[in-house]
Amino acid sequence: MFLGHKRSISWFAIIGAVAALTHYIIAVSLECSGTLIASSANIAGFIVAFPVSYFGHRKFSFADQDSNHWQSLPRFMSVALLGFLANQTLVLSAIQYTKLPFWFSLGVVMVFVAMSTYLLSKFWAFKGTN
Numbered sequence: 001m002f003l004g005h006k007r008s009i010s011w012f013a014i015i016g017a018v019a020a021l022t023h024y025i026i027a028v029s030l031e032c033s034g035t036l037i038a039s040s041a042n043i044a045g046f047i048v049a050f051p052v053s054y055f056g057h058r059k060f061s062f063a064d065q066d067s068n069h070w071q072s073l074p075r076f077m078s079v080a081l082l083g084f085l086a087n088q089t090l091v092l093s094a095i096q097y098t099k100l101p102f103w104f105s106l107g108v109v110m111v112f113v114a115m116s117t118y119l120l121s122k123f124w125a126f127k128g129t130n
Contacts, residue, residue: 008061012118015056020110023049028103038102039092046084053080062126075125083117 027045030036036044054076058069065072087109094105 008064008122009118011061011063012057012121015053015061016114016118018056019049019053020114022052024106024110027106031102038095039088041102042088042091042106046080046087050077050080057121057126062121065126067126072126076121079117079120079125082120083113086116087113 023045025045026048027038027041030041030044031038035041054073057076058072062072067075087106090109090112091102091105094100094109095102098105
């Protein structure tokens, strides 16, 4: 049990880092190039990173869970959207009320939101009905 939990956390960290890096690179690149404003660039980063996150976590982080795609995909999407809403709110607030740059605010917020996403994914999104 404990070993499986450690494995799950390790994979979650790896997959989460890959998905977060995908999100971050897309969002910051689009914002820094002037292609999109920060709020839209953050949305684009989330959309590109979502499949990386879902399929990576399904295959590796929570492979021992017994849920099927019809159950886990909508749940994980709910978790991801909730996390993204927190992300977007915190990032835009930081940009508006501080002098912190978008790239820094986004990085800090992504780490903070990842912790809650792990717990919701582990104990709800990928948990089977049994």
